[in-house]
Amino acid sequence: MAMKLYLDPGHGGKDSGAQGNGLQEKDIVLDIALKIRDILNSEYKNIDVKMSRTTDTFISLNQRTSEANAWGADYFLSIHCNSDDGTADGYEDYIYINISDSSQTGKYRDIIHKEVVKMNELHDRGEKKADYFVLRESAMPAMLSENGFIDSKHDAELMKNSDWRQKVARGHVNGLEKAFNLERKVSQIIYKVIAGSFKSKKNAEERVNELKSKGIESFIVTLTMSGELWYRVQAGAFTNKKNAENTLSQIKALGINDAYIITEDVSIKGAVHLTPEQMNQYVKSVNPDALSIADYYSEFGKYYGIRGDMAFAQSLLETNYFKFTGIVKKEQNNFAGIGATGPDNPGISFDTPKDGVLAQIQHLFAYATNDPLPNKYPLVDPRFDRVDRGSAPTWIDLNGKWAVPGDTYGQSILRIYDEMKNFSNKKVEKQGC
Template sequence: MKLYLDPGHGGTDGGASGNGLLEKNVNLDIALRIRNTLLNSYDNVEVRMSRTNDITKSLKARTDEANAWGADYYLSIHCNSFNGSARGYEDYIHSNLSDSSLTARYQDILHTEITKLNQLTNRGQKKADFHVLRESNMPALLTENGFIDNPNDANLMKQTSWLQAVAQGHVNGLAIAFNLPPKQNGGGEILYKVIAGSFTSRQNAEERVAYLSRKGIDSFIGTVNISGTTWYRVQAGAFSSRENAEQRLQQVKNAGITDAYIVTEQKTASLEPIMSE
């Protein structure tokens, strides 16, 4: 699958602003996390980005590039703004498309997966005549990941754990929509790991483990390196069955952990505990 990933705005076009944040920067942060997480976790995927730093690039240049490359999917990352009181997540496909179109089916999947993790009010699935949706030759989706001028949404945007969770939601949706195979690391069975939070601070991870323990859920801290940054992941189980992993995920969410998610990995030769109940 060839993904054209488009962090909205950039350079002289800052996009929306509010609460000390610029949309162009938030968009790029989320998009880079999507790219890195996707490439680190799945095979049979290529990613090309409209920008990987703070440059100015026209909308036409973006869609022309995606079309010339022959991308299978166009994903545009944005944040919203309105009047300071509006908040939440919404996504868009082109207004001319039917609800039964392939693009709409992809929207259904990504919307479901993103809203599982983003801790934002769900404003629904929408349609619009945006340039990147109209001029791209492939199925396309534009996501609006919160309102940057709303203090509550903006506070989330300032948290690295939230940015990573939003990226993971996009990745999970893409993996399901395009049936992406998990990376193969030397053979062995597939593991579905329940991650009950991912932090750049080990202390925050330890506090999460202690909280889960009080709720009767065993967990431990593992580390993963993404683009030179060490993340402390709180793992609350590893299962050979996706269904069982989903059940544990729901248990973790019922305990009040809203940023939990499942990652799919290949079992290695290490003696990591596997749960099959």
């Protein structure tokens, strides 16, 4: 049976919550909560997450606890930020004032607290109790976390950073995993060793040459962040974390201190993280005349359990950002080159853009899994039954299958997806949330 988590981003709509340093609590906590939800949905088995709100809407305190109680939630987790007089800072969390520390609620809070403070870079203000409505009126164990002081310059600077909000979310998830013995999904993780990022290609080339002279192979990967081209030096990608750590140690032993490891889930199956708006905004930053069809990638991706935002990145690779400069033309509504083999065979045509996206998602489903195709939508991919089912659970596995020879086909999709994420994160930071 699935563990049922009621996740409550505080405030919303007309209730902004605490304010300070150009930030509003309702925005910060919603982003953290959404990140918690996405991590849980994409990385863990047997967990059902219901949120009090997923947008900037006002929900009363009574509505929140009544919904959680009626749903039969196993745990109520409320996400907040704090404020005082501008002098206080740090993290603290609360359980109901009349509950003992030795209770199950107290034990859950002990575990989660320890994991959050490992990640959040905030002063630990301790575990506390209060007579807050959501703690008092929830029928299940409940905790409220106060993730920094929004009127503290130090804490607010952290809050503005999407990577920090991701760390806070990860800390909560790590705590939930330990408290409720959550089981992780089997995922395809690769560990990339990054040996520096440079605005100057010459500097990146010098770093590659330096590593090569010491017997460490590396190469340059380009990426665009905030409209600027960067040159990232990558010294390998590993499925074994220990191997990545060994390479990182070799690099740091050379006095290169800006080296680090990034992890990447390369599974085709999984949660959709980017919103349709984020996807559309990104492609229009490259091609202002691009089609606005990201809604379909989000809708169908979520239904089939396919990473629809990565499928969108695949379509950008196949169509040159919807410019259609290759053999497949716009009027074909074929955004993934299905069936296209050359100038004499430009592939399949679909009646509508919606059908074209649906076919792409179904084609990815065929490659990623042996499961029967869910039947909510008709099968519109004419090549579905020609796929070697389950032969490509990762994007990299598509090399030589979706694209021939396509030795770096999957890696190119992942690169575009990374650029989309960086673009979206930068827009959020500019908006102050």
